[in-house]
Amino acid sequence: MSMFEQLAKRDRVFEFLAPAASPVDVRHGPILYLEDVNVSFDGFKAINNLNLTIDDGELRCIIGPNGAGKTTMMDIITGKTRPDTGSVWFGSRHNLLTMNEPDIASLGIGRKFQKPTVFEALTVFENLELAMAADKRIFPTLTAIMKPEYRDRIDEVLEMIKLKTLRDKPAGILSHGQKQWLEIGMLLMQKPRLLLVDEPVAGMTEQEMERTAELLTSLAGKQSVVVVEHDMGFVRSIARQVTVLHQGSVLAEGTMDQVSNDPEVIKVYLGEEA
Amino acid sequence: MASSQTWLLRPLQERSTQLFLGVLFGALIVVTFLHLFMPQDSALHVSAYTVTLLGKYLCYALLAVAVDLVWGYLGILSLGHGAFFALGGYAMGMYLMRQIGDRGVYGDPVLPDFMVFLNWDTLPWYWQGFDMAWFAFIMVLLAPGLLALVFGFLAFRSRVTGVYLSIITQALTFALMLAFFRNEMGFGGNNGLTDFRDILGFNLRSDATRLGLFIATGIALALGYIICRAIVTSKLGRVSIACRDAEARTRFLGYRVERVQLFVFVVSAMLAGVAGALYVPQVGIINPSEFSPLFSIEIVVWVALGGRATLYGAVIGAILVNYAKTVFTGVMPDAWLFALGALFVLVTVFLPKGIAGLLQKRRKAKDDDDPATAQEATA
Numbered sequence: 179m180s181m182f183e184q185l186a187k188r189d190r191v192f193e194f195l196a197p198a199a200s201p202v203d204v205r206h207g208p209i210l211y212l213e214d215v216n217v218s219f220d221g222f223k224a225i226n227n228l229n230l231t232i233d234d235g236e237l238r239c240i241i242g243p244n245g246a247g248k249t250t251m252m253d254i255i256t257g258k259t260r261p262d263t264g265s266v267w268f269g270s271r272h273n274l275l276t277m278n279e280p281d282i283a284s285l286g287i288g289r290k291f292q293k294p295t296v297f298e299a300l301t302v303f304e305n306l307e308l309a310m311a312a313d314k315r316i317f318p319t320l321t322a323i324m325k326p327e328y329r330d331r332i333d334e335v336l337e338m339i340k341l342k343t344l345r346d347k348p349a350g351i352l353s354h355g356q357k358q359w360l361e362i363g364m365l366l367m368q369k370p371r372l373l374l375v376d377e378p379v380a381g382m383t384e385q386e387m388e389r390t391a392e393l394l395t396s397l398a399g400k401q402s403v404v405v406v407e408h409d410m411g412f413v414r415s416i417a418r419q420v421t422v423l424h425q426g427s428v429l430a431e432g433t434m435d436q437v438s439n440d441p442e443v444i445k446v447y448l449g450e451e452a
Numbered sequence: 453m454a455s456s457q458t459w460l461l462r463p464l465q466e467r468s469t470q471l472f473l474g475v476l477f478g479a480l481i482v483v484t485f486l487h488l489f490m491p492q493d494s495a496l497h498v499s500a501y502t503v504t505l506l507g508k509y510l511c512y513a514l515l516a517v518a519v520d521l522v523w524g525y526l527g528i529l530s531l532g533h534g535a536f537f538a539l540g541g542y543a544m545g546m547y548l549m550r551q552i553g554d555r556g557v558y559g560d561p562v563l564p565d566f567m568v569f570l571n572w573d574t575l576p577w578y579w580q581g582f583d584m585a586w587f588a589f590i591m592v593l594l595a596p597g598l599l600a601l602v603f604g605f606l607a608f609r610s611r612v613t614g615v616y617l618s619i620i621t622q623a624l625t626f627a628l629m630l631a632f633f634r635n636e637m638g639f640g641g642n643n644g645l646t647d648f649r650d651i652l653g654f655n656l657r658s659d660a661t662r663l664g665l666f667i668a669t670g671i672a673l674a675l676g677y678i679i680c681r682a683i684v685t686s687k688l689g690r691v692s693i694a695c696r697d698a699e700a701r702t703r704f705l706g707y708r709v710e711r712v713q714l715f716v717f718v719v720s721a722m723l724a725g726v727a728g729a730l731y732v733p734q735v736g737i738i739n740p741s742e743f744s745p746l747f748s749i750e751i752v753v754w755v756a757l758g759g760r761a762t763l764y765g766a767v768i769g770a771i772l773v774n775y776a777k778t779v780f781t782g783v784m785p786d787a788w789l790f791a792l793g794a795l796f797v798l799v800t801v802f803l804p805k806g807i808a809g810l811l812q813k814r815r816k817a818k819d820d821d822d823p824a825t826a827q828e829a830t831a
Contacts, residue, residue, distance in 0.1 A: 283703075283705060288704075295700070297701070300693060314706045316708075320683065320686050320687070320688040364705070368706070
């Protein structure tokens with residue numbers, strides 16, 4: 179087809195004509211597709227033909243031994259790492275491989291890191307303020323003012339993450355568990371469509387873990403949540419769907435009971451833990 | 453916070469800024485009064501020499517504020533801010549050179565003396581326009597701003613941070629120093645630009661002009677402080693702190709870290725340029741030594757000593773260190789560098805937050821007794 183014919187075709191919208199902030203298209207169900215993704219670092223295959231689909235509103239747990247590629251997978255979705263081959267789509271409209279980190283973040287993918295990273299010099303309130311979905315370019319940020327509805331939204335999230343009494347304290351004084359919650363709260367402020375949560379209960383007490391499970395399950399339905407976690411007890415308490423990763427690809431997928439009875443899974447993962 | 457209409461005026465509602473401006477303007481008024489109305493032989497009389505010396509300190513204070521903005525709030529340790537200061541200074545120097553006109557030694561109506569001396573017969577293109585004050589004053593902002601924009605764009609886009617960035621800024625100012633030493637550059641070589649006569653029609657050697665420059669510097673410092681404070685107290689200021697403490701996290705929140713860095717860096721470079729431009733007419737010379745890496749490091753010492761990330765600490769640090777320098781180099785010229793080094797070591801060991809840290813500690817102790825602020829914290 180000649181260049182002219184291609185341009186004259188009327189049955190599609192060219193990318194450069196499409197509105198930049200077009201909404202995520204989830205009419206077909208899935209909010210995240212990963213197809214045949216491969217990544218290797220210096221010859222080591224971190225991700226090997228990975229295929230994964232997350233439905234809109236789903237709460238999915240991803241487990242797997244160390245080095246199974248869980249964090250690399252998160253890096254690919256958030257734009258930190260580029261895969262060698264494969265495709266990654268957010269809804270059926272946005273190709274994540276063509277976007278950078280801030281664009282992906284503003285599209286509605288929020289990520290919580292393994293190690294809690296909050297802005298320790300800023301107060302809990304300010305941490306949430308910065309995370310809030312807003313125009314994040316330079317001048318709008320410079321002239322931004324705190325509107326009452328923003329304040330209400332922040333207070334609402336503070337209520338959810340149970341940090342209301344620590345509102346004006348610097349985040350640096352929070353306990354480990356509180357920092358994890360604050361970070362989840364920061365994700366919520368972004369009004370994400372998809373939350374990627376890396377080891378949310380690492381280093382938490384029993385009580386804090388319960389509270390976190392409650393928080394994450396309450397989010398599912400409104401948002402899609404992907405949780406990467408080592409703690410099997412915790413996964414059992416929240417998971418409906420579980421995906422087991424092993425050596426960079428999906429080993430098994432199903433409910434917790436199905437997965438934990440899978441002989442392959444027992445061999446590579448649960449066997450080691452038990 | 454919510455009640456303020458414009459972000460630029462927001463700092464004026466803060467008590468700390470009001471206090472700073474009060475002290476600054478109070479000092480300006482007192483010095484002016486003592487200079488004009490005290491008899492020459494009175495012990496309280498402030499001589500024109502002292503007025504100019506104080507004006508020089510205020511230039512340094514503005515420069516220190518600019519450095520504190522990028523170092524304290526953005527975490528970028530610039531060891532090359534002297535370059536922006538010097539560029540602003542050169543822009544002003546070029547204007548002052550053109551103002552000399554035919555009163556120079558060689559009496560050429562257009563060419564500055566050093567060009568006649570070098571047997572140049574036309575003015576280089578980049579000297580055009582500097583006979584007009586408005587053009588020169590725009591260049592005072594534009595020259596350092598553009599350099600910062602290009603340099604920052606390349607550095608921040610490649611995500612160069614930390615000690616590597618510091619080293620590159622150091623290299624930048626060193627390279628500029630070497631370039632400006634060359635006669636072929638057309639900036640007077642190692643002699644620089646000097647022998648200035650007047651500014652905006654006022655004789656630079658008269659006491660009244662000196663006082664005027666001192667007051668102008670004080671006002672520039674006040675404006676620079678308000679601008680920095682406005683940035684720092686805005687949401688963008690909190691984003692800067694976020695970039696400083698957890699760059700990757702900020703990026704995942706959807707902020708373009710490199711643009712935040714670039715914006716603040718360029719603003720800071722322009723402020724440094726203004727400081728340089730006000731410095732030159734007061735000291736009467738600009739030469740490539742202002743580009744020397746040592747000077748840029750010294751600025752950082754002022755800020756560290758006064759207290760990082762406070763702005764007023766930078767002002768205190770700059771004024772104190774330079775006052776000490778004036779005293780020391782007068783009494784024991786050889787001991788100055790040792791004294792500066794000792795001061796820096798002592799402050800780092802005993803006052804990691806600088807002089808401002810001491811003040812904050814005292815204020816905090818007072819705040820804890822104050823029921824109003826305690827209530828606000830829990831509300």
